[in-house]
Amino acid sequence: MKKENYTISAYTENNIGLLNRISSIFSKRHINLDSLTTSVSEIKDVYRFTIVVQVTEDQARKLVGQIEKQIEVIKAFYHKDEETIFQETALFKMASKLLFEDREIQLVIKEHIAHIVTVTPEYFVLEKTGSRQEVELLYDRLEPYGLMQFVRSGRIAITKDKMHISKILENFSIASS
Amino acid sequence: MQTQTAPAKINLKKKTVTGAEAVILCLLEEGVDLIYGYPGGAIMPVYDELYKYRDQLHHVLTRHEQGATHAAQGFARASGKVGVAIATSGPGATNFVTGIADAQIDSTPMVCITGQVGSHLLGTDAFQETDIIGISTPVTKWNCQITKAEDIPTVMAKAFYIARSGRPGPVLIDITKDAQFGSLDFEYKPCKGVRSYIPVPTTTTESILEAAELINQAKRPMIVFGQGVILGEAEDEFKTFIEKTGIPAAWTILGLSALSTIHPLNVGMVGMHGNYGPNVLTNQCDVLIAIGMRFDDRVTGNLETYAKQAKIIHFEIDPAEVNKNVSVDVAVMGNVKTTLNQILPHLIKNDYSNWLKKFKEFQTIEHETVIDSELNPSSGNITMGEVLRHINEFTNGDAILVSDVGQHQMVTCRYAKFNKTKSNITSGGLGTMGFALPAAIGAKMGAPERQVIAIIGDGGYQMTIQELGTIFQTRVPVKIVVLNNDFLGMVRQWQQLFFDKRYASTEMINPDFVTIAKGYRIEANSVSERKNLKSAIAKMLSSDEAHFLEVCVEKESNVFPMIPTGASVSDIRLS
Ligand SMILES: Cc1ncc(C[n+]2csc(CCOP(=O)(O)OP(=O)(O)O)c2C)c(N)n1
Secondary structure, eight states: OEEEEEEEEEEOOOOHHHHHHHHHHTTTOHHHHEEEEEEEEETTEEEEEEEEEEEEHHHHHHHHHHHHHTTEEEEEEEEEEGGGGEEEEEEEEEEEEHHHHOOHHHHHHHHOOOEEEOSSSSEEEEEEEOHHHHOOOOOHHHHHGOSSSSOOOOOOEEEEEEEOOOHHHHHHHHHOO | OOOOSOOOOTTTTEEEEHHHHHHHHEEEEEEEEEEEEEOOOGGHHHHHHHTTTTTSSSEEEEEHHHHHHHHHHHHHHHHHSEEEEEETTTHHHTTTHHHOOOOOOHOOOOEEEEEEEOGGGGGTTOOOOOOHHHHHHHOSSEEOOOOOOGGGHHHHHHHHHHSSSSSOEEEEEEEEEHHHHSEEEEEOOOOOTTTTOSSOOOOOHHHHHEEEEEEEHOSEEEEEEHHHHHTTOOOHHHHHHHHHOOOOOOEEETTTTOOOTTOEEEEEHHHHHHHHHHHHHTTTOOOEEEEEEOOOOHHHHHGGGSSSTTTEEEHHHHSGGGSSSSOOOOESOHHHHHHEEEHGOOOOOOOHHHHHHHHHHHHHHHHHIIHHHHHHSSSSSBBBHHHHHHHHHHTTTOOOEEESSHHHHHHHHHOOOOOOSEEEEOSSSOTTTTTHHHHHHHHHHHSSSOEEEEEEEEETTTTTTGGGGHHHHHHHEEEEEEEEESSSSHHHHHHHHHHTTTTTTOOOOOOHHHHHHHHHOEEEEEESHHHHHHHHHHHHOOOSSSSSEEEOOOOOOOOBBOOOTTBEEEOOOOO
C-alpha cells in the first residue's frame, strides 16, 4: 500500500499527559511525526491535536482507532491533503543591512507575499504562511543571503467536511442529565 | 434559572476529612473490602487510615508490589470485581508496572494507587520520586496524578468507572503526599460517564442482520470465542447461541471456561499449542465467527494465510480491535451479551453433521498421536498431562486453575476440565512468568468458596516465590503445584526444535522446594513416581489449608501440537 501524507486531527480534553499518551501511539509503531500542533479548537475547553504523518491509509485508520480509544480523546479523524485546507508558518531572521543594501531581497519578499514582522538596526524578521512548498521556495531564495535563524511551524489544517464535535458533546450532556 | 423552594439536597453526610481518609472512603463507597499492597514513605498517610478502617477494609500485605498487582488481577478475574492494589512512590510504583501491563493486555479491571512525593518536590528528583504517570501511560487504560485533596473523590470515582466499563483495564492514580495530608469536604458521587469516552459502541441493526444472514447461509461455520464472553458476562447467551445454531466453538486461552469443556459443541483450543482440529479447520470453514477475541498472533499464526477462504464476522466491544490484525466482513460492535441476544431471534438451526465429523476426525488423530501418551503414559517419568488428568478427576471441573507461563501453562489450558466460568486464570497477552502464585492468592480471596489450584513451572515459581510469605501470613488455603522439569521448559523446547538443542541458560539447579514451603509452615510434599502421584494430589485437595506439591516431571518433553512462529494455522505440527 502507498504511503501518503495524512493529517490526523484529534479533539481532546485538556489533560496533562495526553500528549505523552498520543505520541507513544506513534513511537510504539515506529512512525515519525512530520509535525504536531496542539491548540484550542472552536469549542470552549476542547483542544485539538493536528498531526501529520506519512503512512498508508490502513495505518492512518488504525492510528486514529488507537487515538480515539484514549479516554480523554473525544473524536479523531484522518484526512488526505486534498480533503483539508492546510498551512504552515515560517519565520526568517536576517541581517537588516541586506534589506537596505540589496534591492533584490525586497523584490523576493514581495514576490513571495511574505510579511516583515519587525525591523531593528541589526536584524529583521520575515513571516511567510503557506504550503510547505511555498515556504521552501522562499527558503531557497533567501538562504544564499545568509539566514541568522529559521523556524517553521507544524501544519495547521481545517477540513472541508464537518467535524460534528459539538453534537457529540451535546448528546453526552443530554444523556447524562 | 431554578427558583429555590427547598435547598437542593444538602448532603448531611458531607464531612471534613483528610485526603488519605477520603481515599479509604472512596474505596468503601465503591464496595471494596479487600486491597493488596505494600507501604512506604509516600503512601503512609493512607496506610495510617487503613489502620483506622481495618474492620471495614482488609489490606493484604504481599511480599513485593508486583505480587500485589497480580493478586489484584487474580481477585478481579475470579470475582468479576475491580481489583485494587496500593504502593508507595518510586520503587513501589515501578514494581507495579509488570502487573499493570499484564492487566492492560488481558483487559483486567484494576485500580492501582501509588503515593507520590509532595507536589512542591515534583520534578526535583526528590527521594523516591519517579514519573510513574509517564512510565505507566502506555500500559494503562487511564492514569491521573492528584495534587489536591479535594480532587480525590471525583478522580477515584472516575478511576473505578473507567476500569470496569466497556473493555475493562487498569487505571493508575498517583497521589502526592500533600494531597493525602490536605483536607476536603467529602462527598461521593459515583461516576456515570465521561464525555470523551464511549465505553460501549452502538450496535447497528444492519450489522446484526448481515451477520445473521452470513451465519444462516454457512455450510461450515466455526466460532472462536475469547474473554469478551466472560467479561461481558455473556456465558448464557453464548451457550444459547451455539445450541440454537449447532455451530462448533473453539476458544482462545482467555476464553477458556466461558463454555463447559465437555459441551458437545466445544471443539477445543485455537492457537500455537491449541488443538489440531480447530486450527486446521480455521482454514477450511466458510464463515468464521469471532466473539470477544482479538486475533492475537499466538492465535492466528501467519496472517497471510489465516482463514483467507472464510467470511469473517467479529463481535467486539473495542472499535480499535476491528480490522486491526484481520480484515472482517461484518463487525458487530457492542457488548457481546447484548449483541448475542439481539442476533438470536434471527438465527436458524442447520445441520452441520458432516462438518462436525471433521472435528471428530482430527480429534481422533490428535488423541492417538499426542493426547493419549501425554495423559496416560504407562512407563517413563511423570508427564505434565497426567498431573492434569488426576486433578480433573478430583475437581470434576469445579476448581479455578491459575497457571503461570510456559509448558505447564499450555498443558493446563489444553487438558483442564472446566464447567464453571471464570475458572481459567492465566497471563495470556503478556505471558508474565511469576503471575500464578500471587494471582492464585487473589483468586482464592475473590472466590473463597472455590478450590483454587496454582499450576506453576519451576522457573516462574521462583520469580514470585516470596509470596509464600503472604500465604503463610494470611493462611489463604491455595493449592500450589509446581511441575518441576529442572528447565525453563518452554524455552528449552524452542532451543531443541529451532536452535539445534543448544540449551543456553535454560537448565535450572533448583533448591529443595519442599523445605522452602515448610519454612513458611506450609504443608508440602514432593512426588517423582507415578504410583504416588494420585494419592499426593488427593491429599493436597482434601486439605483445608494451603498445600504445596512438587511433581518432578519428564525433563525434556515437548508440548504438541505446535504452530511454529510464522507458520500457518493449518501447518500445525503434531510432533
Ligand atoms: C518474566 C518473564 N521472563 C521470561 C519469559 C520467557 N519465558 C517464557 S516461558 C519460559 C520458561 C518457563 O519455565 P518454567 O517456569 O520452568 O515453566 P515450564 O515451561 O518448564 O513449564 C520463559 C523463560 C517470560 N515469559 N516471562
